[in-house]
Amino acid sequence: MNLQRLRGLIRKEFIQILRDPSAIAIAFFMPVFLLFLFGYGVSLDAKHVPVAVVVDQPTAETSAFVGGLQQSLYFEPQIYTSMHSARQALMARKADGILWLRADFSRQILQGNTASIGVLINGVDANNARILEGYMQGIWQNWLQQRAFNVGAPLIIPVNGEDRIWFNPALRSRDYLVPGLIAVIMTLIGALLTALVVAREWERGTMEALMATPVTMSEILLGKLIPYFIMGMGGMLLSVALAVWLFAVPLVGSFWVLLACSALFLLTALGMGLLISSVARNQFVAGQIAIIVTFLPAFILSGFIFDIQSMPAAIRIITHIVAARYFVSILQTIFLAGDVWPIILWNSLALLLMAAFFLGVTLRRSHKRLD
Amino acid sequence: MPARIWALVIKEFLALLRDKKSRFVLIGPPLIQLLVFGYAATFDLSHIPYAVYNQDTGFASRELLGDFQGSPAFQQVETIANEGQIAPLIDNEKALLVLQIGPHFTRDLLLHRPAPVQVIINGRNSNTATLALNYVNTVLLSFDTRWAADHHWGRPPAQLVVRSWFNPNLLSRWFIVPGIVALLMLVVTLLVTGLSVAREREQGTFDQLLVTPMGPVEILVGKALPGFIIGGLEGLLIALVAVFWFQVPFVGSILALLVGMALFLLAAVGIGLMISSLAVTQQQGLLGVFLFLVPAIILSGFATPIANMPELVQDLTYINPMRYFLVIVRGVFLEGDNIPMLWSQYWPLALIAIFSMSAAAWLFRHRMQ
Numbered sequence: 001m002n003l004q005r006l007r008g009l010i011r012k013e014f015i016q017i018l019r020d021p022s023a024i025a026i027a028f029f030m031p032v033f034l035l036f037l038f039g040y041g042v043s044l045d046a047k048h049v050p051v052a053v054v055v056d057q058p059t060a061e062t063s064a065f066v067g068g069l070q071q072s073l074y075f076e077p078q079i080y081t082s083m084h085s086a087r088q089a090l091m092a093r094k095a096d097g098i099l100w101l102r103a104d105f106s107r108q109i110l111q112g113n114t115a116s117i118g119v120l121i122n123g124v125d126a127n128n129a130r131i132l133e134g135y136m137q138g139i140w141q142n143w144l145q146q147r148a149f150n151v152g153a154p155l156i157i158p159v160n161g162e163d164r165i166w167f168n169p170a171l172r173s174r175d176y177l178v179p180g181l182i183a184v185i186m187t188l189i190g191a192l193l194t195a196l197v198v199a200r201e202w203e204r205g206t207m208e209a210l211m212a213t214p215v216t217m218s219e220i221l222l223g224k225l226i227p228y229f230i231m232g233m234g235g236m237l238l239s240v241a242l243a244v245w246l247f248a249v250p251l252v253g254s255f256w257v258l259l260a261c262s263a264l265f266l267l268t269a270l271g272m273g274l275l276i277s278s279v280a281r282n283q284f285v286a287g288q289i290a291i292i293v294t295f296l297p298a299f300i301l302s303g304f305i306f307d308i309q310s311m312p313a314a315i316r317i318i319t320h321i322v323a324a325r326y327f328v329s330i331l332q333t334i335f336l337a338g339d340v341w342p343i344i345l346w347n348s349l350a351l352l353l354m355a356a357f358f359l360g361v362t363l364r365r366s367h368k369r370l371d
Numbered sequence: 372m373p374a375r376i377w378a379l380v381i382k383e384f385l386a387l388l389r390d391k392k393s394r395f396v397l398i399g400p401p402l403i404q405l406l407v408f409g410y411a412a413t414f415d416l417s418h419i420p421y422a423v424y425n426q427d428t429g430f431a432s433r434e435l436l437g438d439f440q441g442s443p444a445f446q447q448v449e450t451i452a453n454e455g456q457i458a459p460l461i462d463n464e465k466a467l468l469v470l471q472i473g474p475h476f477t478r479d480l481l482l483h484r485p486a487p488v489q490v491i492i493n494g495r496n497s498n499t500a501t502l503a504l505n506y507v508n509t510v511l512l513s514f515d516t517r518w519a520a521d522h523h524w525g526r527p528p529a530q531l532v533v534r535s536w537f538n539p540n541l542l543s544r545w546f547i548v549p550g551i552v553a554l555l556m557l558v559v560t561l562l563v564t565g566l567s568v569a570r571e572r573e574q575g576t577f578d579q580l581l582v583t584p585m586g587p588v589e590i591l592v593g594k595a596l597p598g599f600i601i602g603g604l605e606g607l608l609i610a611l612v613a614v615f616w617f618q619v620p621f622v623g624s625i626l627a628l629l630v631g632m633a634l635f636l637l638a639a640v641g642i643g644l645m646i647s648s649l650a651v652t653q654q655q656g657l658l659g660v661f662l663f664l665v666p667a668i669i670l671s672g673f674a675t676p677i678a679n680m681p682e683l684v685q686d687l688t689y690i691n692p693m694r695y696f697l698v699i700v701r702g703v704f705l706e707g708d709n710i711p712m713l714w715s716q717y718w719p720l721a722l723i724a725i726f727s728m729s730a731a732a733w734l735f736r737h738r739m740q
Contacts, residue, residue, distance in 0.1 A: 022655040030662065037666050041684040042675050044498045049678070065529075090536065091706075096678075105529070115529040123535030124705050126543035127414035127502075128676055133533055134505040137512070140531050147528060156527040158480055158518045159435065161490045161511050163504055166461055168494035176496050188661055196654050283653040284570050285392045288562050290657065292400040295665060296558065300408050305674050307416060307499045309467070315411045329464075332495045340462045 005215050009223025013197075017227065026192050027231035031185050031239045038181050039247045044173040046131050048076045052086035052095040055079075056103035065101065065117070068143050074135045090122055097121040097132055167252075167336040178249050179331035180304035182239045183324045186262070187298040189235050190269020191276065193228040195290040198277035198366075217366045221359075225270060232266045243335070253334035257344060261334070264351045265327040271358030272323070278366050298324035326350045375585055379593030387563060387597060397562060397601060401555045405609050408551050409617050412674075414543040419503050422449035422466040424457065429477020431518075435488070438514050439470065444506050461493045467503055468492040483524060537705045545620070548613045549700040550673045553693060555609055556632070557639050557667065560602035561660050564643030567594060568735070569656030572648075577735075587732040591644070595728070598640040606632050613704075623703030627710045631699035634720040638692040641727030648734040667693045695720050 017023045053069065055062045069077045078095065080086040089095040100118035108115035119136055121129045141157065148155040168175050198221075201207040210220060240258065243249045251258070273290065280286035300306060301315075302324035308316060319325050326347035333343045388394050421439070425432050439445050448466050451457065460466045471489035479486040490507055494500045519525065538545050571577035580590060610628070614621050646663060650656035670677075670684065671693035677685055688694045695716040702708035702716075710717075 020652055020654060022652070022658045026658055030658070033662070034665060037684070038669055041670050041680045041687075043679040044501075044675055046676065046679055109528045112526070114526045116532045117529050119531055119533040121533065121535040123538030123541050124546055124701055125676060126538055126541040126546050127498075129535055129538070129541050130414075130502060130505060134501065134508065136531060136533070137505075137508060140529075143529075144527060153528075154483070154525060155485060156515075156519050156524050157485060158515050158522075158524060159486055159488055159511055160515075161504070161507055162487045164489060164491045165494040165500060165504075166491065168497050168500070171494060171497040171501055173497045176498075188665065192657060192661060196657065200654070280392060282390065282392075283573075284566050285390060285396065287566050287653055287657040287660075288393060288396045291558065291562055291565075291660060291664070292396060292404075295661070295668075296404060296408070296554070299668070300412050303496075305498075306412050306414065307496065309418060309420065310413060310416045311411045315407060318407055319411070336495050337462060342463045 059106040183327040191273040194273030199286040202281040252338040267355040418446040426474040427476035431477040556606040560639040563598040565660040568647035569650040622707040624709040635696040637724035644731035
């Protein structure tokens with residue numbers, strides 16, 4: 001290892017970066033653009049859901065129930081006069097659900113029977129449908145309590161759950177999506193920065209020229225790693241700043257722990273890019289592999305949006321080879337829960353192993369040899 | 372079709388499939404990803420790990436906890452004996468939630484007094500927490516109904532009767548797997564087209580192509596066909612796997628799906644070629660592919676509903692072809708849609724296709740280094 005040679009290689013890499021500014025765009029423009037778009041765009045909190053309301057025979061009882069719906073932030077009730085037109089609205093996707101109070105609603109209640117409240121939900125988006133069902137249950141329970149209070153009737157809810165939600169009491173989905181997005185975006189940046197750089201040297205024949213010089217293979221790889229690491233950390237800091245100041249995600253844990261874990265993850269992502277690059281030796285194929293192995297696995301298998309615990313056992317095992325999985329867990333913990341050492345240390349260890357694997361294999365596969 | 376377009380198509384296929392790694396990348400990963408993602412991408416919870424902190428010694432709490440043990444959605448991981456043990460369980464994600472039952476639970480219930488159950492839950496992932504609380508509520512509700520009937524509490528004045536259309540058991544797989552058909556079609560099409568012009572530009576062979584007698588439209592057709600054919604074949608294969616492997620119901624018209632696929636492919640190929648011809652180097656092409664692909668997927672309604680987005684972002688999704696195709700795929704699979712019902716989705720796709728294709732053809736000649 002010769003520091004002077006290494007410095008020369010890094011200088012060369014920076015000159016190349018400045019010549020084709022797409023690398024700068026990847027490191028700094030992409031995180032800002034994507035975080036802006038997703039921080040504002042992605043949310044699982046359904047609000048103002050259009051619901052068609054059909055009341056066969058309006059009475060005081062029915063208007064009390066519909067009133068609860070109207071006051072709720074979650075629903076936007078629209079009154080329909082018949083089930084037929086409400087069904088058509090559901091089919092035309094103008095309403096996500098129907099609430100139907102039948103003609104005998106008040107009579108059943110007066111006679112001491114249990115009236116039924118018909119709820120019809122468009123189940124195509126099953127997650128959304130479940131959330132709606134939960135909101136509807138909340139409205140129903142409120143109505144029961146209100147009614148018991150007003151009429152002086154006994155409340156028929158023997159056991160009810162009192163929820164104490166830790167770390168995110170308002171259940172703001174942005175607070176967990178934004179840290180998760182940072183992991184997805186950093187996966188892209190890390191791999192994109194390095195996926196083409198070694199392949200480009202092979203394709204253009206400049207690798208052969210480099211081999212004719214006294215530099216060693218590890219110097220060449222370090223010369224690639226260091227400049228992009230610096231740029232990647234810049235992008236990372238930018239993302240954290242946006243998360244904290246623009247999206248007001250609380251940063252409960254310590255900034256320095258976050259920084260250390262991010263550096264570790266960036267090494268893994270850059271290492272993956274370098275490995276792709278030196279396996280493919282051809283920018284076109286390297287680009288294709290980068291598209292396939294980075295975004296979708298980090299999006300779907302990292303626990304960023306789909307709960308890993310609920311996946312089948314075989315798929316849970318597969319998620320262990322997705323580096324973003326560990327980083328998502330670290331980020332959600334540091335941002336929302338604080339420095340929980342068991343979680344941070346185990347996930348960091350996994351990241352360390354993956355980084356060592358990617359960089360080690362890249363080094364082993366790269367020999368000063370032409371073929 | 373003139374012979375020279377045919378020659379260009381053959382050359383494009385050779386350039387794509389000659390390389391063994393490239394051949395594998397185009398066919399292997401999309402199929403593997405379909406299988407993995409099809410199982411992985413679900414919002415339905417199972418084996419929710421929970422712990423129990425029961426201070427009550429009576430039979431009512433045992434009965435209630437029995438309901439949780441009997442539910443396949445829940446899996447008990449721990450029984451704890453004091454308050455201090457709660458925090459480490461939640462902090463270290465050993466349990467998603469802790470059920471805490473107070474010392475007078477059975478006594479209160481027998482005296483016809485409402486008794487609470489404390490549910491302490493990890494809110495780090497707010498969607499999982501919301502859903503898990505819904506599951507808890509469902510178990511409590513059925514316990515309540517039974518307890519009220521068995522112990523003469525009377526009957527509630529009204530009850531919810533919930534039914535859902537198109538997906539009666541609310542399996543989120545039925546929603547996600549048709550979405551994956553769209554997702555992978557987009558990825559494959561961009562793989563084929565996104566770097567193809569950029570590569571020729573970087574290597575200088577695109578200039579050679581421009582001095583041949585071929586017009587921009589002929590070059591466009593030659594460059595577009597491989598993406599259209601490969602994307603189409605893989606799309607069909609993936610749709611078949613969705614129906615026969617994942618058993619997602621297919622109740623709509625096959626023709627309506629094919630029309631949608633063709634229009635979507637044209638739009639995706641056009642965008643891929645547009646990105647590719649804007650780029651001067653493959654690095655720029657790759658950046659362009661990601662700058663389109665990532666927002667196109669996240670802002671499509673694939674995982675998070677468009678209705679939850681702010682107005683401005685919702686307006687932005689109107690230029691996203693994925694948005695329309697997702698409605699088509701899900702409509703045909705689950706809701707039984709046919710061609711007339713989907714006109715409102717077809718024409719925007721056609722418009723995007725025409726615009727992006729023309730832009731690509733124009734860029735071929737007008738963007739020279």
